[in-house]
Each structure stands twice: as structure tokens, then as C-alpha cells.
Amino acid sequence: MLNPQKKRKECYFAGILAATAAISLLSGCGGGTPSLEEALKKTASYEQTSISSPASDSLGGEWAVIALARSGEQAEDGYYEKYRANLEKRVKEQSGVLSENRYTEYSRAILAARAIGINPADIGGYDLVKPLEDFDSVTAQGLNGAVFALLALNADRADTNGELEQKYLTYIIDQEKPDGGFSLDDSSDTADVDLTAMTLQCLEPYATEEEISAIIDRGMEFLAASQAADGGYEAYGDKSSESVSQVIIALSTYGIDCNKDERFLKNEKGLFDNLMTYYKKDGSFSHIADGDADPMATDQAFCALAAYQRLQTGKNSFYNMSDVK
Template identity: 65%
Template sequence: MNTMKKRGCQILVLFMTAGMLTGCGDGTPKLEDALKKTASYEMKTVEDPASDALGGEWTVMALARSGEEADENYFEKYRANIEKRVKEQEGVLSENRYTEYSRAVLALKSIGKDPTDIGGYDIEKPLEDFDTVVSQGLNGAIYALLALNADDPDANKDGELEQKYLDYIVEKEKDDGGFSLDDNAENGDVDLTAMTLQCLEMYQDENNVKEVIDKGVEFLADTQDDDGGYTAYGAKSSESISQTVIALSAVGVDCNEDERFQKDGKGLYDTLMTFYQKDGSFKHILDGESDPMATDQAFCAMVAYQRYQNKKNSFFDMTDHR
């Protein structure tokens, strides 16, 4: 698989007490300090957050969920940009990639905006088209379920549509407890397993789902490399670590303190921070340079972990908005 194809797969499958600052490994930046610097970096490099772009929805979501003070009108810029796009395209963000709708719905809900009325269009309604959503496979179903449940999981999660997505997702479990974008694959992969756990968080009180979550956590522990990272799609990347941190934080597992995820006395947060740059950005691979997607996902992961530490709503549980 060539480099571009590996990178394409990464994009397709795309996040102690409150008074303590994480950073157990020697030289590991403290979570609060690193998060602030990354938030500042993102606002400087993504000055005009737009839909359907790197430095768009994920940047907006991470910043909104972080609680860090955003520049004046930052979130309004995104809302205006998505409204402009929706109007220009007459409400159609994509004919077949419905993750476009899921991502926009999540971003809007993270800033307390109603996705059912954006320039007169309801951009959440396309997620009712189950067949088109799952034509993208597991990835499509995961983000549709996250988007539908984000603002009111207690009211929505037991709905007929949500249960249909849940059943579809749970049925995709592999024998090893993991999940994969490839229905024909024998084994799960790290990124999709982590993403699946993120959307199953809302259903932890259901026995059959709790069992799936527990097996998924064990899969993520068992597939961790000896150096504390993960190899996915032929490369050791920060994005796989970021997705795992978001997942573990969602289901109540401390990614840095749980012994199952510690290697040589360092946890997953410590390992993620080996990709961290002094300016607040993150690298995709250790010998690479700053990367927008890696930075977005690491920002989401840091926010998710901090919210876990502070006993706040999880990253995708947006009932608290901002």
C-alpha cells in the first residue's frame, strides 16, 4: 500500500482528579499546558473554520468541548460558512458520503446550534436514510449514531432509527473483539474499534453492549505495540493513539493510569505526547512534520481525556453544550 493510500485509509476511518495535571512520563508535557497551547495553535492556523475541510468541524468541536476561550466570533464564522455552503448546494452536502452530514451536525451541536435549521435546511434529516448512511460501511453508521445522540442521548438513544444503527454496529464485531471497515477482514483494526466504542458509550447500561465494550477495550490493550503506540494501515501514527484515548475516556478507562495500557511505566497520553511539537501541533508519524489531521485528532483526544479527569460529559455527549 503506497503512502497516499495509507493516508487515505487514515482519513476514511476517522478522539486522577480535576486538580492534578497529567504527564507521568519523564518530560511529558502536562495535559492542561499542552491543551492550551494546541488550542492557541489551532485558532492561529485555522482562522476561518470551514465545512468539508481539514481544520473545519473537528477543530470547532475540540475547541468548543475544551472550554478554552475562543477568539471573538470564531464559532460564528463556522456557522456562517456551513450555512453558506448549505445554501449554495441547496441543502445537499454530499450525494453519497453522509458522514458529511454527521460531522456538520456534531460541530453545530457542540456550539449549541440547531442543525435542523441551517439556512432553512435540515441537515440532520439525511441521517434518517439508513441505507445511504451504511453504504459507507461501519464508519457511516458510527458517526450517524454519534450525531443523532449528541445533544439528547436519553431521549434519542432508544428511538427506532438509533436502535437500527446500534444493531448494525454491534453485529459487525469480529471474533477478536475488534471492529473493521472491511467486512471480510478476519480481525479488527485499532481505529474502527476505538471509534465504535465512542458511539457505544451511551449504551453501556445494556448488558449485551457492555460486553461488546469490554471486549473492545481488551482488543485495544492486546493490540498495543511494545513501545506503547499502535500500528495501523502499515504505519505507527498518532491518530490511532488519539482515537483510542477518546474511546477509553468515553467508556471510563484512564488511558494513562490503567495498567493494561502502560508500557515501561508510560501510558497512552505519554505516548501520544511523543508526537507533540513545541508550537502545540502534532505529527502524523514520529519522523514526520506537523500535520493538520494529526493535530485535530490529538486536540480532540486531549480534550476527551481532560473531560474524563474532570468528570464532565464525554467528548460526544454534548448535552452540556459549551
């Protein structure tokens, strides 16, 4: 990422509602704040306009592709084909090596491929899943690398109990902090909001296991306890929309309505309400309150809106891509 603080955040997300009026109730806001449906449509349009040829990169491509595909919003003609062509071009030019040390590059590409229904094991003649078999290289990036590897490996829900998946799962749960959360800093005893939310997202396939269920419960308690009085979250020195977005994705993963669950309500406002304080009229989002439109903030908010919409309409969670055909 271009911003060092934000770079740490990636190292480094059953039918249509009866009527638009019903959807508008999801926001819990008045005074011109758009409904979930309205915001999702506007952000989908903004992302496709500002990212006309999505690249294989952490900014300017893959997260927008993933969010758009999972949102159910209409993609412009040829949009996903442009991404596939750009991904294949990069893979071929780099002889299948997306990065020597940041294996989240593979995980993100796998998630994008799964989201649009293409096989990540055959991209321009290269298998993008195979590098994730290199456990040591993936975990050299820390917890973030393991979390996104597990999300990528389990995206199609084909073999969540494979030996490699279990190895990553063990590594991840061993990183739990005393306060019930997780952190990018292995040496710290203090958890952070973003990594806790991301970790909870990757644990979904194992939620019925007693040990994992307890870890998820403790993580949710940490996220509730970490919320500020105004309903937002602070991470890496800033109250940011990205932190709110990641928590919304985590809650939506487990069927928790971020705008109704009492643990996450402040002054009768929920997390969707809080996220919309960063919303711009053109569909973009800012990183901090009253800030300018920010690409990473917009990508993550788009993922959050899609995740929340999927909860509201009874669809698979954001990263459960077994429904992609």
C-alpha cells in the same frame, strides 16, 4: 482526506482541578514534556491560528471546532460565528446536499453544530439531520458511516432508543469481528484499532445493556492486546498518533485513565505519554514519529486531549453534548 491511508480513518475524539501542579501529574512524563493542561492550551491556540476561518470540511474546520468547544479552552471572538457562517454558506450553495455519497459529511456537521449550541436541523433553512434517515446511503459508506451517524444522532442524548438509532446500533454490533474488534473492511475477519476505538465511542449511550457492555469489554481487550511494546499502535502500515488519539478518546469515554490503567501501560508509560511523542512545540502533532506537523493528526490529538481533560475534570464524555447550552 488527502492521504489515502488516512482517508480510511475517517470514512471518517465536575469542576476545575485544584492546581496546575496537580494537572501536571497527568502526563507521567518529565524532561520538558508538557502537562495535559499545557498541551491543551497550546494546541487550542495553534488550531485557531492555523485555521482562522473554520470551514465545513474534514480538514481545516469542523474537527477543530468540535475539539475546541469540548475542550473548555477559550475561543477567539467570533470563531464559532465564522464556522456557522461558513457552514450556512456551503449548505445554501449546495442546496442542502453536503455530499451524494459520503454521509459522514452530515454527521460531522451535526456534531460541530451540537458542540457550539446551534440547531443542526435548521442551518440556512436546511435540516442536516434528515439525511441520516437514509439508512442505506449512510451504510453504503460502511461501518464508518454508521458509527458517525449514531454519534451524531445521540450527541444531545434526546432519544437514544429511537427506531433509527436502534437500526444503526444493530448494524454496528453485527460487524464485530472474532477478535472482539471492528474493521472498516466488512469482508475481513481481522479488526483494526481505529475503527474499534471509534465504534466503542458510539456505544456509550447503550453501555448499561448487558449485550453492549460485553461488546465494549471485548473491544477494550482487543485494544489492549493490539498495543505495541513501545506503547503505540500501528494501523494501515504506520505507527501513528491518530490511532493513539482514537484509543484515548475511547478510554476516556468509559472513565478509563489512559495513563494509569495497567492494561495500557508499557514501561511505566501510558497512552498520553505516547501521544506526546508526536507533539510539536507549537502545539501541533505529527502523523508519524519525527514527522512534520500534520493537520489531521493535530485535529485528532486535539480531540483526544479534550476527551482526556473532560475525564480528569469529571465532565460529560467528548461526544455526550447534553451539557451544551
